[in-house]
């Protein structure tokens with residue numbers, strides 16, 4: 001039921017109906033609180049609804065109503081600090097009016113005009129705020145260095161940060177980069193880099209033409225690389241550049257086969273080719289992977305073949321499967337096949353491989369399929385895994401489940417309950433496995449290990465009304481970003497970025513919802529508090545102020561209309577899309593950025 005109420009959230013009608021008055025604010029926060037308490041009810045649905053309303057409610061300034069998004073910090077609606085607008089001067093223009101009724105609209109506009117990066121969380125390594133010596137940054141704050149910049153990628157560790165600029169250069173900062181001067185600095189330049197993966201002490205960067213570079217995190221190692229790294233490395237040293245790097249040579253690439261993607265854990269990396277093959281490699285200089293995360297049974301430090309120890313090896317068990325995505329946690333790996341099957345390998349001590357309890361095996365050294373069909377048995381739904389994510393000791397899966405008539409022919413009550421019109425209906429679900437003691441499973445529980453995937457209910461079974469097709473559509477996830485103990489998700493659908501000078505003055509822009517959950521001891525969730533959170537929640541607006549919640553902004557450049565002209569000097573080779581999302585929170589910090597999405601061959 002609540003799902004269908006959610007369906008109304010994106011419609012202009014809903015927006016207009018929700019003019020700032022007290023009543024809806026109260027009602028909604030109560031409703032939300034009760035659905036949280038009910039546990040089994042669609043708490044997420046209600047949350048989503050509230051989230052959707054945020055845009056409309058901003059004028060009322062009732063933003064505090066949002067904080068109850070966790071079970072731990074259930075805010076009493078009565079305590080919600082409802083502030084009313086002081087009598088403001090009459091808005092002079094349509095844009096002023098929009099800014100006034102919606103801080104979402106304002107935020108979308110700001111993100112177009114002043115792109116940049118917001119970071120928060122642990123600052124012990126001068127990562128979240130290189131210019132400050134505070135040990136933690138409690139709420140989103142801009143990293144000044146990136147003001148005005150659109151980035152291609154960014155990854156944060158507790159002691160170092162790495163980003164790729166619009167031009168494809170690598171920028172590094174943090175104390176592990178340089179204790180003396182942790183400020184951001186360009187290091188590897190001119191390689192047209194598009195994507196980053198970080199390990200304990202090395203950065204892997206993927207160039208647009210498919211070259212994979214391995215760069216030491218430490219600036220002094222970069223300077224004296226040839227000396228510090230023993231002879232086995234030297235034969236691969238490339239000609240000197242500002243930062244010493246190695247090219248990772250992928251053996252036996254086929255004709256027309258390139259590198260599509262990279263992912264990394266603390267000690268290992270996965271490399272995906274455009275033909276769906278997967279290679280794994282050691283990626284840290286301090287420890288050789290020993291928990292099966294390479295996916296090659298029998299491959300250890302002592303049995304490894306001659307040559308550079310970080311040479312990639314093809315995972316032969318996956319040969320013949322068309323792998324489209326790879327993901328890596330600290331010590332485990334996931335690979336997603338086009339047909340929707342997922343393979344897991346590596347460390348399983350927290351249950352991060354998702355197997356139901358059969359026997360205790362601390363790790364699995366070759367890929368094994370995770371049977372989601374078993375998990376959906378008896379639901380009259382056929383599951384297909386659509387994306388994977390991993391970080392720390394956790395794994396995440398998004399699944400599309402399609403309603404079908406009972407295949408078994410047995411007495412399956414759910415079929416009897418499903419009217420014919422529901423056949424073919426698609427539900428988008430999100431599942432988590434692994435360590436849950438910090439709340440990173442997002443399932444409302446604090447558990448040490450999982451004995452199989454657990455559904456993140458607030459991110460599952462959501463629907464909304466699609467104005468264009470005039471139908472109810474599932475709300476999917478656009479992206480997941482997984483840190484060591486915390487995670488963030490950007491919801492996929494229904495954003496509004498089309499407000500123009502000719503459309504109604506109530507036609508406002510808004511972005512996609514961003515939710516955060518998990519470990520928070522370094523303030524990495526951005527809530528301003530330190531308590532861990534075990535269910536997805538919104539955080540306050542960027543830059544403080546009168547706003548409601550976290551939204552990502554997604555827009556094609558042609559859709560930008562505002563007082564100040566947005567930047568036009570976008571890299572013409574990039575699809576001119578700007579996104580804001582939390583990405584690359586490898587350790588205890590988070591970032592939200594406005595960035596460029598590149599069209600790579602693999603996406604076509």
Ligand SMILES: *[C@@H]1O[C@H](CO)[C@@H](O)[C@H](O)[C@H]1NC(C)=O
Pocket residue numbers: 190191192207209211
């Ligand atoms: C890829 O680009 C880099 C510089 O951008 C160049 O050094 C390298 O040779 C190129 N590799 C291939 C295979 O084209």
Ligand SMILES: *[C@@H]1O[C@H](CO)[C@@H](O)[C@H](O)[C@H]1NC(C)=O
Pocket residue numbers: 348349350351352353354355356357358359360361362363364449450451
């Ligand atoms: C993975 O770990 C969980 C929790 O320890 C355990 O129940 C399960 O049997 C393990 N699975 C495998 C395949 O070893």
Ligand SMILES: *[C@@H]1O[C@H](CO)[C@@H](O)[C@H](O)[C@H]1NC(C)=O
Pocket residue numbers: 330331347349350392393435484485
């Ligand atoms: C993850 O698992 C490893 C061992 O497999 C353990 O050393 C580490 O503390 C765990 N990390 C978290 C965040 O649970």
Ligand SMILES: CC(=O)N[C@H]1CO[C@H](CO)[C@@H](O)[C@@H]1O
Pocket residue numbers: 466468469473474475476492493494
């Ligand atoms: C990612 C996603 O779910 N996108 C959907 C959003 O809604 C449109 C229709 O308006 C669909 O076509 C997209 O597939």
